[in-house]
Amino acid sequence: xxxxxxxxxxxxxxxxxxxxxxxxxxxxxxxxxxxxxxxxxxxxxxxxxxxxxxxxxxxxxxxxxxxxxxxxxxxxxxxxxxxxxxxxxxxxxxxxxxxxxxxxxxxxxxxxxxxxxxxxxxxxxxxxxxxxxxxxxxxxxxxxxxxxxxxxxx
Amino acid sequence: xxxxxxxxxxxxxxxxxxxxxxxxxxxxxxxxxxxxxxxxxxxxxxxxxxxxxxxxxxxxxxxx
Numbered sequence: 001x002x003x004x005x006x007x008x009x010x011x012x013x014x015x016x017x018x019x020x021x022x023x024x025x026x027x028x029x030x031x032x033x034x035x036x037x038x039x040x041x042x043x044x045x046x047x048x049x050x051x052x053x054x055x056x057x058x059x060x061x062x063x064x065x066x067x068x069x070x071x072x073x074x075x076x077x078x079x080x081x082x083x084x085x086x087x088x089x090x091x092x093x094x095x096x097x098x099x100x101x102x103x104x105x106x107x108x109x110x111x112x113x114x115x116x117x118x119x120x121x122x123x124x125x126x127x128x129x130x131x132x133x134x135x136x137x138x139x140x141x142x143x144x145x146x147x148x149x150x151x152x153x154x
Numbered sequence: 155x156x157x158x159x160x161x162x163x164x165x166x167x168x169x170x171x172x173x174x175x176x177x178x179x180x181x182x183x184x185x186x187x188x189x190x191x192x193x194x195x196x197x198x199x200x201x202x203x204x205x206x207x208x209x210x211x212x213x214x215x216x217x218x
Contacts, residue, residue: 083191
């Protein structure tokens with residue numbers, strides 16, 4: 001009975017070690033590590049599939065691996081959404097900045113041609129778009145700084 | 155009256171792609187950000203596939 005319990009404990013410990021290693025690997029989201037992660041999960045799966053391992057231990061290991069999967073999935077999903085929002089913001093900001101510059105050019109040309117009404121309208125558009133869309137430039141500047149920090153850390 | 159978001163037309167999508175291509179050329183930071191976003195989405199797909207395979211294997215093994 002004691003020997004059987006020792007065997008159960010060592011199997012459970014082995015499962016926990018695999019789950020722990022899988023969690024650490026999954027936490028890193030680099031594509032080059034996908035293969036490694038895949039191997040680790042296959043390892044866990046093989047152990048879970050072993051019929052010699054008691055069913056309770058196998059179910060516990062299965063649940064633990066699923067928890068790791070779900071936690072990693074949520075983290076990755078949040079990261080993907082954050083990056084998508086950032087890409088969209090930069091894109092939208094630069095489009096508006098471009099339109100604002102076009103408005104400024106139109107306003108200056110109109111002013112030079114003494115078409116004061118057109119110039120006024122164009123200046124108003126430039127002021128409305130330009131004031132908020134200077135943000136796009138700042139955003140790009142900040143992004144540059146942050147990416148540089150990331151590179152420096154690596 | 156309710157305002158609904160317009161679905162992007164083909165022309166708008168094409169213009170968006172042209173703009174994105176131009177931004178990629180002008181700003182290497184934007185290109186890197188886009189690349190990171192693409193990698194994150196690929197990772198997400200990978201996780202989804204792995205999870206499905208894992209659950210399927212457990213089902214075959216009679217665990218669930």
